[in-house]
Amino acid sequence: MSRTLSAPVTVAFDYTRSTGPVLGRFLTGLRDGVVVGGRTSDGQVVVPPPEYDPVTHQALEDFVEVSPVGTVTSWTWVPEPVKHQPFDRPFAFALVTFDGATKPFLHALDVSSPDEVSTGMRVRVRWAEERVGAITDIACFEPLPAGEEAVPAVAPSGAVDPVTGIVVPVSLDYTYAASPEESAFYRGLEQGRIVGQRCPTCDKVYIPPRAACPSDGTPTAEEVELSHTGTVTTFCIVNVPFLGQRITPPYVSAYILLDGADIAVLHLILDCPADEVRMGMRVKAVWKPEDEWGTTIENISHFAPTDEPDADFETYKQHL
């Protein structure tokens, strides 16, 4: 058996970015089927235009329309494309200096083998079918057919407003691993056990167990099986609906200090009206049917009142 448990996880977020006047001008140009560069004080023409002059540090205001045809100044083969690259089959990334520009620009080049690309080759922009004002409005570069010196005209997008913002979706896939200690915790749950670990230096019992005691840095080694009964130390009543919510509000999310533990766990308190939950309330774990158990805290459906007298404040005041 592997030392740790792992599972796939995807972290995704759509970054919304304002473009400002310079990149906005460039992206507006792409949407309209033209490539806009910037002329800097040292006479260079740079695509995309830099926001500030690299020498004078003044805001760049001198825009130049350059040809969508250019020359490859460097290239590399991409034998195993990664997700969201311009092609999902082997292709080239290339640095291309547009005719009228003096510095190279990075984009994909659509060729089927490295034999079809060379430094100095002439290429042209292939526009995306739908253009929205983003770098991906250039679908890629393609070899310039012999005898041609231009790019087929593209229809205007129809939009007239300048581009002021873009949305960049970012999505990353990971194989997420629990630590060995966390793995022991989840494997315990699969057997109906709640497992913590005791710090050999300060005797505190942590749940879920962690690789080191956060108080003194000592590795926590000794396994401790914890009670399924505990005390509510603090709680909140959730009244606000949100995306992905599984229970209809109002309901109670609480810190529960299991008997024998030194740190509370977060879980739900159900089976009683939300406004009856209180600090010191005694609760017990309510497990799902055993055939639904996996290596997850969701094996415990929720916590429910035990109807014992409330715990004395002195017994949990150190754990708030």
Added chain:
Amino acid sequence: MRDVAVVGFAQRQMRDFDGSPTCVELLVPLFKECYEQTGWTRQDVGFWCSGSSDYLAGRSFSFVQAVDAIGVIPPVNESHVEMDLAWAMYEAWIKIQTGEVDTALVYAFGKSSAGVLRRTLSLQLEPYTMTPLWPDTVSLAGLQARAGMDAGLWDERAMAEVVNRSLTDAEKNEWAVRKGGSSVEELLARPMYADPLRKHDCAPVTDGAAAIVLAAGDRAREVCDRPAWITGLSTYVDEMTMSRDLTGSASARRCAEALDLGGVDTAELHAPFSHQELVLRREAGLADDVTINPSGGALASNPMFSAGGIRVGEAARRIWAGDSDKALAHATSGPALQQNFMCTLEVSTGSTTGGNR
């Protein structure tokens, strides 16, 4: 300027760390080694600084949980950089210069294997015109390698010579993920991968962590017979577009120009791609008799967020052992050597030659 030395160093490098991306379980034994080297407890450490990245870990505030490995009662003086260990060390060096503390333990960690590293690093790029194309690290290095080949500055053979020497030297490095030199001919006979790069031209994906201990003046002399005194530090960055001149590294050149590299006998250069060592040698103006990357360098293993600082640690170890009197350590980040850091480590404090710059 206060005299500050590297007096401790511990590392772990591996192909695949079977543990959590917080790397807490990896850091605990590293700190233990640092305590053993110095005779200190954590209460003797005046400042802690870490390097890591949430994008690598796939979770937010990954550095916060890593603090578990220190233990925080009584509370510790702590900071974090979303950069390599080398830059965390720079922050700690500055902290010591303020006079607020005399000692520091800096560490860094990362589980590169949790995601697709060369893709994850696209998040370092210019977010409007580069990241949406997801240009991967290997491709960006390939563009740089070809630019230099086309310019006649290096060729496949020169790159293979770097690889062969690195993998031969790595045979003596217990932490090397990839090791075992063969011959330049044998390397050149292997198939192209990301033309013009072969797989051995690219650093292996590596998980790991490392820690460096700094101490000022007599605190350093107390714990180390031959402290590796930091006699110069510099860091510069280039523009983040790929339209800059990729055949060189202007920022690396400025780093080198800010330091006194006379008398350097050893250089640990952080070059995750073979041609980048050639760029760095040229920009630093290193003579042919300087020993380059005796550890095997990043081509042998390249744990993200630790590998640059490991160059400092490896250089310091050679000073401690008497194998070097003056060493250069270099770290890089960003695409195609965009960001660079250099420092000189010497057996004497260097105060007679002008000291820190």
